[in-house]
Amino acid sequence: MASPNALTSQSEDFPRWYQDVVAKAEMADNGPVRGTMVIRPYGYALWERIQAEMDARIKLAGAQNAYFPLFIPQEYFAREAEHVEGFSPELAVVTYAGGEELSEPVVVRPTSETVIGEFMAKWIQSHRDLPLLLNQWANVVRWELRPRLFLRSSEFLWQEGHTAHVSYEDAAAYAMRIHLEVYNDLLANVMAVPAYVGIKPPRERFAGAINSLTCEGMMRDGKALQMTTSHELGQNFARAFNIVYQNEAGQSELCYTTSWGASTRLVGGLIMAHGDDRGLVVPPRMAPIQAVIVAVRDDAEVLETCASLDAALRAAGVATTIDRGRGSFGRRITDWEIKGVPLRVEVGPRDLANGVVTVVRRDDGSKHTASLDQLAPRALELLEAMQQSLFENARIRRDAATADVTTVDEAIEAAQTGFARIAWDRIGEDGETRLNDLAVSVRCIQRADGTTPTSPDEPDLVAIVAKAY
């Protein structure tokens, strides 16, 4: 009775499994130019859910959306030394346009600190103009040598926030607020990803930042994925772009700026954080389709019941779709499982004879019976239970795959299958180099209680060490 596998199993070949899921769940295709990505409707719907949840949180944090140009004068990048050094290897530069060689080449934005800095300088005059809290939804280009759908593409979609503040403390507090209230909240409560939160070790910082905050998720193969980053830029960009304000005493002062971003990589993280051998598993709060109503047979009475159940679920706020009974039952539900739809409501003659339907949870395969008039409340319960359970199980997996160790060698050993937690001061520059030589890195540094420190120099910090995507 066992059906042939639709997908390569995770244990057999995890990268292959990932590609199979992306293709068979109809999420994305490779574009014609190396490293580019075509996002298909189902993949884009997942991104739109992330956007909607993220945008609401960003606005709650007080930032406003704006839009800056795709093309940036190359000269802007030269103004901040570390920034230009960090980004030049992956820049796409337009040198020829309008039928002729350009006198000054323009860069296709890999990130927008520079243009936005230029305009912040123009818009900010007084301390009364601060803080200036901006965000933009945009595409960016970073020429990638080793692309992978969603995880690393030469063009990707993201949001990038850019803010300016009167003081270091204000800027640092805002970066922390975004890190926790926007990013980690979205990861935990919507995407059901229990991230390790913390700061990047100095060598992993964003080019031009004085401190980078990160949320690191654990994928089901035990590797880490940096899911979001928030940067304290100090006065580096304010100095390069002359972002100054007059304080209450009438003196000119440099602003402190921040930037923070999250990209379509999150869709890849979602796939790898929850997916199983049957395909994607989408947390209910993330799901473009939360319940699929499957007509076991293509027959009038069944279809009529499907339509009324669909109406009832929609009225209760559940996103639904109906699978009319064409094609074999097994094939149809396999396809819905690959797409990770949280609930499957099976409607067949046997159910109708008893006045019930069968509801199946995607995450654990458990089957439940609901009477026809109680489906909506039952579905809401099951969706909520699944949401909680996905987070809880991911947390258990993460904790089980995180080893407490005391030496760099043990950390390297643990990183072969999962994460290692080790005192930050036990690593040192040489230790970090040894890790890096073996494709292992310090993913983040946190306090002993798991909270995010303000600097890598705080005492008694611990490092989370792993291999990463």
Next chain:
RNA sequence: CGGGAAGUAGCGCAGCUUGGUUAGCGCGCCUGGUUUGGGACCAGGAGGCCGCGGGUUCAAAUCCCGCCUUCCCGACCA
């Protein structure tokens, strides 16, 4: 960008070593019928610049050169 592997129908592959009819197979797709509670079956059918460009040859999917793309492993990154 360095090392390895591979590009033949939408997907997965055979054919290439030893050049020679009309380039095959499975899945998927289309039509009709029977089906439908875990990837259904029968019959009929459509679909190919054999990755691209050049070369060798009477003749190239097959041999040679260049390029592009994909996958794996490294260095870089959201």
